[in-house]
Amino acid sequence: MGFWSLLEMASMPIVQVLLISILGAFMATDRWNLLPVATRKSLNKIVFVIFTPALMFASLAKTVTFQDIISWWFMPVNIGLTFLFGSIFGWLLVKILRPKPYLEGLVIATCSSGNLGNLIIIIIPAICNEDGTPFTDHNICRSVGLSYASFSMALGGFYIWTYTYQLIRTSSLKLKALEGSEEEASKSPNKSLDSTHQTQLLNESIEDAESQVVFTGGEEEKQGGSFWKKVLGFLHQILEELMAPPTLAAIIGFIFGAITWLRNLIVGDNAPLRVIQDSVKLLGDGTIPCITLILGGNLIQGLRSSTLRPLIIVGVVCIRYIILPLIGVWVVKAAGNLGLLPQDPLFSFVLMVQFTLPPAMNIGTMTQLFDVGQEECSVLFLWTYLAAAFALTAWSTIYMWILF
Incomplete structure (x- = not known):
């Protein structure tokens, strides 16, 4: 496979994203006014509650079986490592460059959360169909590659809607705290020279009372904050995140894919309830656009x-397209040498590609959902997706050279 054909193949999904993004930008201008702020927020809620869960369920229930989950056990570990190393280097980037506090979670999220869904689903079949591909059997390559990609998308969605969701939510809390402190500052007591002596005494008494309330409240919280209360609070928070519609849909999709009789109810030409799977897939197809x-x-x-x-x-571009791919090569080669991977070069290729992807598009959904860092997220996506066309091409070539 030549460099230019590989460049064209790897850049196609990126170009699709950029073209649709440009269309969305024009739709949001004052001239067209088809996507004003209120409309984008409403559409985003539909994506969060309906489209994304439908996509997760449809892909999992159809392509991933119980045997696949067992034999591909290293894939969730590999995706977890992409999040771990991306978070570490994202945290270092935040500590060095010190963006605004409410943007720290966004920066770490874009460094750690890759687009593990639609890009892999587009790239893998394209590689399988290409003349001269090292994956010789085109039909088997497409079928197996689609299963790998769907499993990757589902696992990635699980990580994103738990870990990344928490990062963006924490950022929104920081923004609200910042806005609250600014509002309090604007309402601070008048201590100018024009204020009377009685006014200053009243203000001082109010401040003393507030400080006493904060002190006593802190003491009570310190005494009452037992270890088990903290554990229960943490478990409650995790359960709350697992109940997010995309995560819940992924869990149900895993169940339907793993249990044969449930799978046969909705998947296949002879399935009695196949209309449900078809309807859910139709809804899921609207997620990416x-x-x-x-x-x-x-x-x-x-x-x-x-x-x-x-x-x-x-810094984000360097982490996503230089540091993480180098780590990915080392991780996958080490796992292969230890006998932890199936004897399938395509599986190893998918694992390496997972370290090389641009940021997950669901980050944009979360920033819109929590109303924090939306503009900064779009700018990060613009540059990371522009760089992805060249980075994916170069690293795909390197990965195939390593594996073959």
Whole structure:
């Protein structure tokens, strides 16, 4: 497979994302006014509650069986490592460049959460269909590759809607705290020279009372905050995140895919309830276009008002396309040498590609959902997806050279 054919193949999904993003940007302009802020928020809620869960369930129930889950056990470990190393280097980037506090979670999320779904689903079949591909049997390559990609998308969604979801939610809390402190500062007591002596005494007494309340409240919280209460609070938070619609749909999809009789109810030409699977898949197909249009709509405002420094963008690009791929090669080769992987080069190729992807598009859904860092997210996505066309091509060539 030549470099230029590989470049064309790897860049096609990126170009699709950019073209739809440009359309979304035009739709959000004042001239068209088809995607104003209120519309984007409403559409984003539909994506979160309906489209994304449908996509997760349909792909899992159809392509992943119980035997697959057992034999592909290293894939969730591999994806977990992409999140772990991405988070470590994202955290270091935050500590070095110090963006605004409410943007720290966004930066770490874009460094750690890769687009493990639609890009792999597009790239793998394209590689399998290409003349001169090292994966010789095109039909088997497409079928198995689609299963790998669907499993990757489902696992990635599980990580994203638990770990990344928590990062963005924490960022929104920091933003609200910042806005609250600014509002309190604007309402601070008048201590100017024009204020009377009685006014100053009253203000001082109020401050003393507030400090006493904070002190006694802190003491009570310290005494009452037992270890088990903290554990229960943590478990409650995890359960709350697992109940997010995409995560819940992924769990149900795993169940239907793993249990044969449930799977046969909805999957296959002779399935009595196949209309359910077809309907859910039809809904899921709307996920990627809607997310991309929303990102494009946010991009217009982001180019005008983004507070991200260029060094942060460069740092995210370097982490995603230089540091993580190098780590990925080492991880997959080490796992292969230890006999932890199936004897399938395509499986190893997918594992390596998981370290090389641009940020997950669901991050944009979360920033819109929590109303934090939407413009900055769009700017990060613009540059990381532009760089992805060249990075995916170069690393795909390197991965095939290593594996063959």
